[in-house]
Amino acid sequence: MSGSLPIRRKSSLVGVADPTDHGRERSWCRGYTHVVVATNDLRPADSSTVLERARGLLGSSVFDDSALRRWLRALPSVDEVGADAQARAATALSVRGRSEELALELAISMVDLTTLEGCDTPSAVRSLCAKARFPGHPDDPDSNEVPCPPVAAVCVYHDMVPTAVRALAGSQVKIASVSAAFPSGRAALHVKLADVECAVNAGADEIDMVIDRGALLSGRYAQVFEEILAVRAVCDRGAADGERKGAVHLKVILETGELGSYDDIRRAAWLSMLAGADFVKTSTGKISPAATPSSTLLLCQAVRDWHALTGQVIGVKPAGGIRTAKQAIGYLVLVREILGDAWLTPDRFRFGASGLLDDILLRRKRIGPGPHIPERHVPSTT
Amino acid sequence: MTFLGYEPDVESRTAAMLREEYGIFIDGRFVSGSQDRSVTVLEPSTSDPLARVSVASAEDVERAISSADQARRTSWGRLAGKERTKYLLRLSDLLQNRSRELSALQAMESGRPIKMSRGTDLPLAVASLFHHAGWADKLEWAGAGTDPRPVGVVAQFPSHEHPVPSLVRAVAPALAAGNSVVLFPGETVPLSALVFAEICHESGLPPGTVNVLPAPPELATEVAQHPGVDKITFTGDLRRCRMMAESVAGRRAVLDLEVTGGGTAVLFDDAPVDQAIEGIVRGVFLDRGPTTCPLSRLLVQETASRETIERLRERIGRLRIDDPLDMNTDVGPLRTRSLLDKYTELVRSGEAEGAVRWTASGALPGRGYWYSPTLFTEVAPVHRIARQAGSLPILSISTFRTPQEAVDEVNRSSHRGTAVIWTSKGSKALWMSNRIQADTIWVNSTNIIDPAMCPGTSVSTDLDVPASLRSILDYLRETGR
Numbered sequence: 001m002s003g004s005l006p007i008r009r010k011s012s013l014v015g016v017a018d019p020t021d022h023g024r025e026r027s028w029c030r031g032y033t034h035v036v037v038a039t040n041d042l043r044p045a046d047s048s049t050v051l052e053r054a055r056g057l058l059g060s061s062v063f064d065d066s067a068l069r070r071w072l073r074a075l076p077s078v079d080e081v082g083a084d085a086q087a088r089a090a091t092a093l094s095v096r097g098r099s100e101e102l103a104l105e106l107a108i109s110m111v112d113l114t115t116l117e118g119c120d121t122p123s124a125v126r127s128l129c130a131k132a133r134f135p136g137h138p139d140d141p142d143s144n145e146v147p148c149p150p151v152a153a154v155c156v157y158h159d160m161v162p163t164a165v166r167a168l169a170g171s172q173v174k175i176a177s178v179s180a181a182f183p184s185g186r187a188a189l190h191v192k193l194a195d196v197e198c199a200v201n202a203g204a205d206e207i208d209m210v211i212d213r214g215a216l217l218s219g220r221y222a223q224v225f226e227e228i229l230a231v232r233a234v235c236d237r238g239a240a241d242g243e244r245k246g247a248v249h250l251k252v253i254l255e256t257g258e259l260g261s262y263d264d265i266r267r268a269a270w271l272s273m274l275a276g277a278d279f280v281k282t283s284t285g286k287i288s289p290a291a292t293p294s295s296t297l298l299l300c301q302a303v304r305d306w307h308a309l310t311g312q313v314i315g316v317k318p319a320g321g322i323r324t325a326k327q328a329i330g331y332l333v334l335v336r337e338i339l340g341d342a343w344l345t346p347d348r349f350r351f352g353a354s355g356l357l358d359d360i361l362l363r364r365k366r367i368g369p370g371p372h373i374p375e376r377h378v379p380s381t382t
Numbered sequence: 383m384t385f386l387g388y389e390p391d392v393e394s395r396t397a398a399m400l401r402e403e404y405g406i407f408i409d410g411r412f413v414s415g416s417q418d419r420s421v422t423v424l425e426p427s428t429s430d431p432l433a434r435v436s437v438a439s440a441e442d443v444e445r446a447i448s449s450a451d452q453a454r455r456t457s458w459g460r461l462a463g464k465e466r467t468k469y470l471l472r473l474s475d476l477l478q479n480r481s482r483e484l485s486a487l488q489a490m491e492s493g494r495p496i497k498m499s500r501g502t503d504l505p506l507a508v509a510s511l512f513h514h515a516g517w518a519d520k521l522e523w524a525g526a527g528t529d530p531r532p533v534g535v536v537a538q539f540p541s542h543e544h545p546v547p548s549l550v551r552a553v554a555p556a557l558a559a560g561n562s563v564v565l566f567p568g569e570t571v572p573l574s575a576l577v578f579a580e581i582c583h584e585s586g587l588p589p590g591t592v593n594v595l596p597a598p599p600e601l602a603t604e605v606a607q608h609p610g611v612d613k614i615t616f617t618g619d620l621r622r623c624r625m626m627a628e629s630v631a632g633r634r635a636v637l638d639l640e641v642t643g644g645g646t647a648v649l650f651d652d653a654p655v656d657q658a659i660e661g662i663v664r665g666v667f668l669d670r671g672p673t674t675c676p677l678s679r680l681l682v683q684e685t686a687s688r689e690t691i692e693r694l695r696e697r698i699g700r701l702r703i704d705d706p707l708d709m710n711t712d713v714g715p716l717r718t719r720s721l722l723d724k725y726t727e728l729v730r731s732g733e734a735e736g737a738v739r740w741t742a743s744g745a746l747p748g749r750g751y752w753y754s755p756t757l758f759t760e761v762a763p764v765h766r767i768a769r770q771a772g773s774l775p776i777l778s779i780s781t782f783r784t785p786q787e788a789v790d791e792v793n794r795s796s797h798r799g800t801a802v803i804w805t806s807k808g809s810k811a812l813w814m815s816n817r818i819q820a821d822t823i824w825v826n827s828t829n830i831i832d833p834a835m836c837p838g839t840s841v842s843t844d845l846d847v848p849a850s851l852r853s854i855l856d857y858l859r860e861t862g863r
Contacts, residue, residue: 076652076653076654076655076656077652077653077654077806078654078656078657079654079657079658079806079826079827081657081826081827082654082656082657082658082660082661082826082827083654083656083657085660086656086657086660092497092709093710094391094709094710096391301656337700
C-alpha cells in the first residue's frame with residue numbers, strides 16, 4: 001500500500017472530468033500523477049463499527065467516563081522538557097539542494113489553504129480557490145515556469161462550501177469545512193450536528209470538527225467520545241447519499257493550546273482516534289499557541305502507536321502559526337523521523353495555513369531549477 | 383516522495399584552520415620541545431595524519447612548572463580579584479569568537495560529532511569561563527574563610543574524550559582562584575588545547591599563567607612527584623588514577639581524581655517512554671559528555687523490558703553514522719585505534735559470557751575507527767560488559783523487579799559516577815535519588831550541565847579517594863595553612 005506521491009511522469013491527471021479550464025490545469029499539473037492510495041481497509045466502515053472497536057479496546061463492559069479515564073490514564077506519560085528537546089532536534093536536520101526542492105513541492109501539495117474570517121465573502125473564497133488550483137500562476141513572470149502541484153484542500157466555514165464547490169468544480173482540490181461550533185465548540189449537540197450536516201450536504205469532502213474542551217477538561221470523556229462519534233455518523237450518512245465518490249473524512253481538532261499539558265494532548269488524541277477520527281489536528285488557529293513542533297510530535301507519536309495497535313492509518317494536521325517554508329520543512333522532517341516516509345503524503349499529513357503557501361513559492365523561486373526569469377516581463381516564445 | 387536523504391551539511395575543514403606543526407606553550411611562548419620529539423595526531427574518521435605536535439620532555443615540564451610558579455608569585459598571583467575577572471571575561475569572549483574554529487578542530491581530532499561540539503561543548507566552555515569570572519572577585523564567600531589564598535601551581539590532566547569542555551572546566555576555576563596552571567592535554571587530542579593556549583596568549587594573560595604541554599602518559603607520575611606542584615587534578619581510568627594516587631602519597635601535593643567509567647540509567651515502567659528512549663540513546667551514543675561517566679548500563683523494570691528493548695533497537699537502528707564534521711551526524715568514530723580494539727574485545731567477551739548481542743546494521747567506512755552501535759540484553763551483573771564498559775559506547779541492559787533491587791544494583795557497581803532515573807512519579811524519583819550513591823543523578827534527562835555545576839570526583843569503592851565536588855573551593859586554601 002504505497003502512499004500518494006507526486007511523481008514526475010509524462011501522463012497527465014488521471015480520471016478527472018474535463019471542465020472548461022482543465023486544459024490549463026493539465027498543462028501545469030502535467031508531470032504530477034497522484035498515485036491513488038489504496039483504501040485504508042482498516043478504517044472502520046461506519047460509526048457502529050467504531051463503537052464496537054472502542055468497546056473491544058477498552059475491554060470493559062461499561063463504557064462510561066471512569067472506564068475511559070482508566071484507559072486514557074494507562075497511556076505512557078510525556079516528559080515536557082524531553083519532548084521539546086526531541087522536537088527541536090528533529091527540526092535541526094538539514095534539507096538542502098534537491099531534497100529541499102522535493103520537500104517544498106511536497107509541502108505545497110499538503111497545504112489546506114485556509115480562510116476563516118468573519119468577513120469572508122464569496123469573492124474572497126473564489127480567489128482562494130483559484131490560488132488553490134494554480135498556486136504558481138502560468139502567466140506570472142516571476143514563477144520561473146516551474147510546474148507547481150495544486151494544494152491538497154481549501155478550508156472554509158460551512159456556509160462558504162457551496163461557493164467553493166462551484167469554484168473548484170473539476171479540480172482534485174478537496175473542500176474541508178470547519179464545523180461543530182468552530183472554533184469554540186460551545187453549542188448544544190443538535191446545533192453542532194446541524195452544522196456538520198449543512199457542510200456535508202453542500203458538498204464538503206472533509207469535516208474539521210472541534211472537540212468540546214470544557215467536557216474534556218472536566219473529565220466528561222464519554223461526552224467527548226459520543227460527540228465525535230455522532231459527527232462521524234453524520235459524515236457517513238452524507239457520504240452514502242448522492243454521487244459522492246469517496247468517504248467524508250473527519251478531522252478532529254484538539255485545540256492543543258487549551259489543553260494544559262502534553263499528557264492531556266496525548267489523551268485527547270487517543271480519545272479522538274478511538275472515536276473514529278481520520279485525522280487529528282492540533283489547533284483552530286484562532287488562539288495562541290497554535291501548532292508547535294512539540295504538539296505535532298505528540299500527535300505523530302499517538303498516530304504511530306495507534307497504527308501499531310490497530311493497523312489503522314490516521315493522519316496528522318498541524319494548523320496555525322506555520323508561516324515559513326523553513327518551518328514547513330521542519331515539520332516534514334519531524335514526520336519523517338517519527339512516522340517514516342510512508343506518512344509523507346497529503347493523504348496522511350496536511351498543513352493548515354494561509355500565508356505559508358506564499359512563503360514556500362518564494363523560497364522555491366529562490367532555489368528553484370530552471371532559468372531565473374528577470375523581474376521585467378519577458379514575452380513567452382512558444 | 384522521499385527526501386533522498388538529508389543533504390550533508392558538512393562544516394568545511396578549513397574552518398578548523400589546521401596547521402601542519404604545533405608547538406608547546408610554555409611561559410607565554412610557543413616552542414618546540416627540548417628533545418625535539420614530536421608526535422603525529424591522527425584523525426579518527428580516516429586514521430590519516432592531521433598534524434604534528436611537539437611532545438614535552440621532563441625538562442620542558444620543569445621549565446613549565448617553574449614558570450608557573452614565577453607567574454603565581456610575581457604577576458598573576460599579585461592581581462586583585464577584579465583584575466582576574468577581566469581576564470577571564472576576555473578569555474570567554476575570545477573563546478566565543480573562535481568557537482566555530484575550535485568546534486571543527488575538536489570534531490576532527492576527537493571524532494566527536496560537530497553537532498555536539500558546536501551545540502553543547504563550546505557554549506558550555508564559554509559559559510564556564512563566564513561563570514568563574516564571576517567568582518574571581520568574590521572568593522571570600524566561597525567557603526574558605528575570609529581571606530582565602532590560591533593553592534599555587536596546579537597541574538591538570540583533563541579528560542581526552544571531549545577535550546575543550548574538560549580543559550576549560552578545569553582551567554576556569556583554577557584561574558579564577560588565582561592559581562597558575564600547567565595543562566597536560568592527551569597526546570591524541572592536543573590541538574584544541576593548543577588553540578586554547580593561543581587564546582590565552584591573545585587575551586594578554588601574564589606569561590606562565592597557563593602552560594600547555596601535550597605529554598605522554600608516563601610523564602603524569604613524574605609530575606605527581608615534582609615538588610613544585612601544589613595540586614594535581616587528574617581524570618583517567620581506575621588503573622591510572624591508582625598510579626597517580628600512589629605517586630602522590632607522601633608528597634605535599636593535593637590530588638583530585640576523577641575516575642572515568644560508565645553511568646547507569648534506571649527505567650521504571652511509569653517512565654515517559656518516548657523521551658526515555660531518546661534520552662538513553664542520546665546518553666549512550668550521541669552525547670557522551672562532557673560528563674566523564676557517560677551512560678553505559680540500563681536497568682529496566684522487568685514489566686516494561688520487552689517494549690523498551692524493542693523501541694531501543696528501533697531508535698538505535700535509525701542513528702546516522704557519518705563524518706563527524708557533518709551536522710546531521712549522530713555518531714562519529716571512536717577516538718583511537720586502541721579504543722576500537724578495546725571495544726571489539728569487549729563486545730566479543732560480552733557474547734562469550736552469554737549476553738545477547740544486537741548490533742545496528744549498516745556498512746561502515748573502511749578506514750578510521752568506526753563502530754556499529756551495539757546493545758546487549760540479558761546482562762548479568764557479573765558480566766564484564768556490565769562492569770567495564772566504562773567509556774565505551776556499549777549499552778548493556780539488565781532487568782530489575784522492585785525499586786530496592788534497582789538501588790542495590792546501582793550501588794553494588796564499583797564505579798558510581800552518574801545515574802539517571804526515568805520515572806514520572808516524583809516521589810519515586812526522590813526516593814531513588816536519596817538512596818543511590820552517585821556523584822550526579824539526573825531525573826528524566828541526560829547530560830544537562832550548568833556551568834555552576836561542579837564536576838564530581840567519582841565515588842569508587844576500589845580507590846580510597848575522598849569524594850568531593852570540584853569547585854572553586856578546591857582551588858583555594860584558607861590562610862594560615
